[in-house]
Amino acid sequence: MTRVERGTARAAWLFLAPALTVIAVFFFLPVVASLALSFTDFDIYAIADSHNARFVGLANYRQLAAAPLFWTALKNTLYFAFAGAPLSVLVALGAALLVNAKLVRFKGIFRTAYFAPFVTTLVAVAVVWRYLYHPRYGLLNAALGAVGIGPVDWLGDPLWAMPAIILLAVWRNFGYNMLIFVAGLQRIPTQLYEAAELDGAGAWAQFRHITVPQLAPTFLFVGVITAIGYFQLFAEPYVMTGGGPLKSTLSMVLFMYEEGFRWWRLGSAAAIAFVLFCIILAFTLVQLRLQRETPR
Amino acid sequence: MTRRLQQLLLYGTLVLGAALTLVPLVWMVSASLMPTGQATTYPPRFFPRTLTFEHYAELFTRLSLGRYVLNSCIVALAATLLSLLFNSMAGYALAKLRFRGRDGLFRLLVAGLVIPAQVTMLPLFLLLRAMGLVNSYLGAIVPAMATIFGIFLIRQYALSIPDDLLDAARIDGAGEFRIYWSVVVPAMRPVLATLAIFTFLSTWNDFLWPLVVLSDDAKYTLPVALANLAGEHVQDTELMMAGSVLTVLPVLLLFVLLQRYYIEGIMAGSTKG
Numbered sequence: 001m002t003r004v005e006r007g008t009a010r011a012a013w014l015f016l017a018p019a020l021t022v023i024a025v026f027f028f029l030p031v032v033a034s035l036a037l038s039f040t041d042f043d044i045y046a047i048a049d050s051h052n053a054r055f056v057g058l059a060n061y062r063q064l065a066a067a068p069l070f071w072t073a074l075k076n077t078l079y080f081a082f083a084g085a086p087l088s089v090l091v092a093l094g095a096a097l098l099v100n101a102k103l104v105r106f107k108g109i110f111r112t113a114y115f116a117p118f119v120t121t122l123v124a125v126a127v128v129w130r131y132l133y134h135p136r137y138g139l140l141n142a143a144l145g146a147v148g149i150g151p152v153d154w155l156g157d158p159l160w161a162m163p164a165i166i167l168l169a170v171w172r173n174f175g176y177n178m179l180i181f182v183a184g185l186q187r188i189p190t191q192l193y194e195a196a197e198l199d200g201a202g203a204w205a206q207f208r209h210i211t212v213p214q215l216a217p218t219f220l221f222v223g224v225i226t227a228i229g230y231f232q233l234f235a236e237p238y239v240m241t242g243g244g245p246l247k248s249t250l251s252m253v254l255f256m257y258e259e260g261f262r263w264w265r266l267g268s269a270a271a272i273a274f275v276l277f278c279i280i281l282a283f284t285l286v287q288l289r290l291q292r293e294t295p296r
Numbered sequence: 297m298t299r300r301l302q303q304l305l306l307y308g309t310l311v312l313g314a315a316l317t318l319v320p321l322v323w324m325v326s327a328s329l330m331p332t333g334q335a336t337t338y339p340p341r342f343f344p345r346t347l348t349f350e351h352y353a354e355l356f357t358r359l360s361l362g363r364y365v366l367n368s369c370i371v372a373l374a375a376t377l378l379s380l381l382f383n384s385m386a387g388y389a390l391a392k393l394r395f396r397g398r399d400g401l402f403r404l405l406v407a408g409l410v411i412p413a414q415v416t417m418l419p420l421f422l423l424l425r426a427m428g429l430v431n432s433y434l435g436a437i438v439p440a441m442a443t444i445f446g447i448f449l450i451r452q453y454a455l456s457i458p459d460d461l462l463d464a465a466r467i468d469g470a471g472e473f474r475i476y477w478s479v480v481v482p483a484m485r486p487v488l489a490t491l492a493i494f495t496f497l498s499t500w501n502d503f504l505w506p507l508v509v510l511s512d513d514a515k516y517t518l519p520v521a522l523a524n525l526a527g528e529h530v531q532d533t534e535l536m537m538a539g540s541v542l543t544v545l546p547v548l549l550l551f552v553l554l555q556r557y558y559i560e561g562i563m564a565g566s567t568k569g
Contacts (some may be wrong), residue, residue: 004466005394011472012393016401019386019442023405026420026438031411033419047422098310103303112555113314116321119551119558121501123519124540127526128324131533137336139323171317176562183563232412235503239523253414253504261508266418273415284410 038270047264060271070272072247073255076162077276080251081230084166089223091170092177093215097207099178100185111182115175122172126239129168130155133240155241158248165236165249173229177222184218185211217291224287228280252276324544328352328537335533351538361542363514364521368500370433371517375440375499376492382442384488387450388480392457393472402451405444413439414504421508435509436517440499446491449561453487454480490561493554500547518543 133154243250260269
């Protein structure tokens, strides 16, 4: 190794030092500590003095498996992700096709309008939507009433509270997915469409036989990252329903927050966090696997 | 179907879609300007009968919202500046400087991308508590100071900086930091803008972490303060809408002004990812 090379190597580590220190101490270390924490009975007494925490093996996980509330939170989270993510993908695809249509001018304005909800503060728009969902004074019921649909108590009815939260989530995030679809659409070679047109293929045939197969990898990418994001549901139920009514909107992260930071049962909360992590990890691995298999 | 009709139909759908998308935001602004009680009349009103700014005034006088605006600005700006510096140095080093262990380090960082932040929160809280950083601005900034995503974003861009440019500077006798500061940073301006807006928006909008780490009312960021107010002032629809406008408006304006960098960043990320 020459003197110059040694010099660059030293400079490289100096450049890396601040970021790596932050990430090691405030990210990787807590991840490992979180796993360790989930094997202890760390609680409010241990916060006062950490000697009060004992190793309890898998007891936290066993207790979770026996707790109906945990299964409710898991079920709600899966409901939210598996109903919300496909809905968001479909709305996003529709918006992307419209915004990207050849006949449309002022594409930028529409793109900005559809994307705007994504940059808004979730807490603030959750507050806004809580009033839009008001059974008597809310705009949604007023609009539905105009077409003869009776008032729905959106956030007060265990049947409708989760769909209401899904609607808000889709509204806020479809613009992001739309952009990724637009990027995907713009990568499809125009020759494919020109050739199809010469063969006399109509708009629908072109969509089915060119657009859909060409977008397949994008579909997968968008679907999985949306689902992963949706597994982390927290602010909407925290602000709008507090996890109710009848725990119908209690999510895994909200459950973790309440166990950890309201009741100070950090051991049990860490176990919830790890279960969530495993679910997300499984999804990521499936995505990576599928991405490798789909030719791009 | 004629081309003209097709076009009309397309525009019709687009405008309808845009209207539906923007209705919640427009109503938020509109209701924030209604006199108390007007947003809760039956049937509901969309536009105010008379305009008033009293709710904004009340937020700043009685509810000291100015304090939270300031807190949010401090937290988001500090996080943005630090993340620009730390991530750009690290991303540049990973892309352009040779050293042993570089590929292994990069793989380790990429693997860390699959870990959701929520997993770190409980021990991170205990750690910051031990360091005396709970309830401080620094505590709220810590997770955003350097991020794997940020390093990755910078690295992908820095790969395109020509080596000749750096070597020429080295031959001229410039030190490595000098090269970073006066050659690399100017060359990376677009991606730095992207990272800046990403970081600012995500720290401004973040809720769970500030909720956990800031327990003292005087240190709350806007989203935490707003969630708190929403609990106490459920009945004051117009007041809450004014609070929501103040929280959303800064980021919405920033986005509209800098959307080129933001949207290109997302689209580029998806192509490379």
